[in-house]
Amino acid sequence: MLKLTKKADYGLIALKHLAVNASQGVASAKEIAECYQIPLPLLAKVLQKLNKSGLLRSEQGTNGGYRLGRDAREISTLDAIRTIDGPIILTHCFTDHGGCNQSMTCTVREPLRKVHEGILNLLGGISIWDLAQEGMSAPRGSCEAPIPPPHKLYELTGKTV
Amino acid sequence: MLKLTKKADYGLIALKHLAVNASQGVASAKEIAECYQIPLPLLAKVLQKLNKSGLLRSEQGTNGGYRLGRDAREISTLDAIRTIDGPIILTHCFTDHGGCNQSMTCTVREPLRKVHEGILNLLGGISIWDLAQEGMSAPRGSCEAPIPPPHKLYELTGKTV
DNA sequence: TAAATCTAGGACTAAAACAGTCCGACCGGA
């Protein structure tokens, strides 16, 4: 509960990767997927969404790939999460007000709305550039490294209990 | 995405109800359920959890019901949400660190952890008492009101699309 | 003491969201 989806995770990882390696031109979906052990078609989907919303810019054809649509400082984590997972809604009452007419059913709504806005501010205040600042180390070295077992490793460590 | 479950909603509503009507002694699950058009068995489940964790105190037998386990100021919304929905985890990496050993798979983790803690602080800073302060109006008047059609009304207004 | 009324709590079902896969189409460079 109250957690990010994996898609959002993947999206943020990809955005950070692009921000860090911006100097090297484009990066293909395949490249990113292999680097972080993300299922390629799933990542492709996420990147497509980010592309359509303008956060990324795609280049087709051979040696194509993705690059950031605008400066990393101009892309907030909120932007990314919202385009990938849709709008963030804390309670159900926020969307349809028709259901709330029943007496004081939603008296808790207003206080929660503050929490909601707080979270939005929090996410909105962090840009992809900020993400890229931390843990700058070892981005490309481990990516080109050979990864002998394609699936085994992922299955062993991927348990998100 | 990033939203509270209905159970958590119900729990907060119930807690607020008990905080507002604390002077009137206990309130039964049935009473609260009818007041807010919440399915009784579901609410009962939520109340049981809150009871077991000490946030509520139950009184059995005829004229039994629930009352707050401690002062409303001492119960944060974070307490309630966490006991109902389990721990709040923003990303999957927080729980098992074994999955993160793969190169820099989780370089976005640390920044997100800040967001995570921010949300926790936000929720932890709001108590049930705070909820009860806003929208004090019309708590019991509408509760005792006759509700002629037991189900019809719920179906009409309960749509939380 | 017996009945009524309430909570306690597990087992179960249905629906929705999520994670991931597959396939065909389009585009651009070699």
Next chain:
DNA sequence: TCCGGTCGGACTGTTTTAGTCCTAGATTTA
């Protein structure tokens, strides 16, 4: 023209969530 890349929808299996049902235990009232 061919190949490697993106684009984008349709599809499936799994998990979570919402809600129901039923039985047991406790306490008050008659």
